[in-house]
Amino acid sequence: MKVLLMGHPNVGKSAFFNRLTGANVIESNYPGTTVDYTKGYMRLGKRDVEVIDVPGTFSLEPKDKAEEVAVKMLRENKGAYVICVIDASKIKRGLYLALEIIEEGYPVIIALNMWDVAIDKNVDVDATKLGEILGLPVVPTIAISGEGVSAVISRLEKIAPVQVGDIIKRTGDAAVDARLEPDERWRLIDKISEKTIRFGEYKHTLKDAVGDLTIRPLTGIPVAIAVLYGFWSIFGSFAGLCTDGFLVKIFDGHWLPWLQGVFPGGLGDWLYAIMVDAGHIKNGVLVASDNCFESFGVLTSGLFVPIGVVLPAIFIFYLMLTLLEDVGYMPRLAVLIDTVLHKIGLHGYAIVPSILALGCNVPAVSATRILETKKQRFMMMTLLAVFIPCGAQIGIMQDVIPNSIGFVMLYLFAGYFVFGFILNKVVPGRTPEILMDVPAYQKPTLYNVGRKVWMRTSGFLKVAVPFVLLGSLIVNILYLLGTIDWLGNVLAPMFEGWFGVPKETAGPLVAAFLRKDLAVAQLSAIHMTKYQMISAVVLVSIYFPCIATFALMLKEGGKTFLGSLAVLLAAVFTWGGLLHLLWKLAGVE
């Protein structure tokens, strides 16, 4: 026996899932968080039963890939028990989905979730009577606080499929046998609603007023600019404060000298060079490094980069993103920005993967599923992998090139739009317009925000730390074997002639395939001009995505991955070369 949890996006389905299973699932106030399904187990009687959190869908007529996944999962699990989670304040359209599932012959129990919101909005539902007419249990719940969840569990085992014809008869009409058309389904819902739901005067709350102000262009656009600017400046100052004010002192002042003292071998020894400090040549003499950026060791740079620099950046990024998500700002931002993004064939919702990518490209690639067509998903995946630097990389850039980071970001964003514009013209396929629900603002709960930030940050640590350690190990070995120098010499004409960067950039570019943050940190140790540095950082950004993103793009994109690769190569050569040309024209090289 399996239990499927289904409902519209943003009705508290994942919160409900957590209550059922005790698992940790990220829930957000916009569709697309559960783009893949999540599995867990709940206790039912004496058994452990599999529960699946299905991505949110408005109907069984899917309109994007995430909804397609939802419908496919329902069809693949014939005979599963379905808990249909409905936003009680918007009960009628929730019943639409519930009826569709009932018509498919599944045993259904309805959880009228967000019951407290419905009361606030003067929506009065007679749950008992609704249950009688539908012939199945209808339970008011507030998943966020857990109310009503145990009542759902206790009634779950006894549910059975219902004939839609019987429901129609109970409303007093003559039953039709065939499957219902959308209009017939709505007529039935209106009938049921007359008998069971009373809609009081709709109260226009403060939340609604703020909601209006932030979506109307005259007030909404300035607010959006302020929000994004605030995001950026808090990100920069918090990360800077933690790293420079605190962590650098620990790593450079205590950790590095301590290791240099106790690690066996010493300067010049191969193992010491790999693990602690390769040193550098100064006036013909090999001298020890005095900071963790230049030492390159697995235990020095390899730990300093992810923990000393990137961790604070990732933490503050996810904290702010989670707040924006949980308040419900993202869909409004999507509507405001749709005008611009639609011009390059995407739509407003592309802002979700785009912003997620600023944290980490990996979840962003999954989030492309909220886009409707193959063309849009291909474009989005390619653009974000090529042009959006991840939080780890931005964190390092803040530290290594604090004065030019703004330029690098703008140059990359310009590439995003230029290549988006071109791709939209040359890639075949449809680019449908935006069609989406804009959920009301919500008060974020400390519990949810805390847990989400924790899960995302610890998820980062689990992936990043081993990869950075592995990355520095591999690059150090390649250095010792002379492979990097060889590569640099072979590719020197291209590096120096076309991109205008020193041939030593070869090393960081190898590292970039494993971790972008590590690559930028390694760049900082190479001697070059400010403009060469900008070019090199841009190259690291747009050149191959890190291996984790790479793998997921292959999985999600399938054959279109080759297309992404072609675009990527074109982008590296044109966008990277163009920067060199710009410097030449400006006379700074």
Added chain:
Amino acid sequence: MQKSLDKMAYEEEGIVVSIDQDLKQRVAGMGIRVGKRIKMLTKEPLKGPIVIMLGGSETSLGLDVAGKIIVEVQG
């Protein structure tokens, strides 16, 4: 007077009288259907999407999609 949804003025209200057949299925789940009262909440500039209010929920639609929905407005 009847007009398509994208032609409605700010704050104007109307009742849906018809929806293009190919769109009907897609919007039915979101609660957009014939006979439903709709209020235009806002229009984004430069041919951006519109935002409508229906039954307490807000929905955003691109102009071409909105053009396929016809509403009856007062006056």
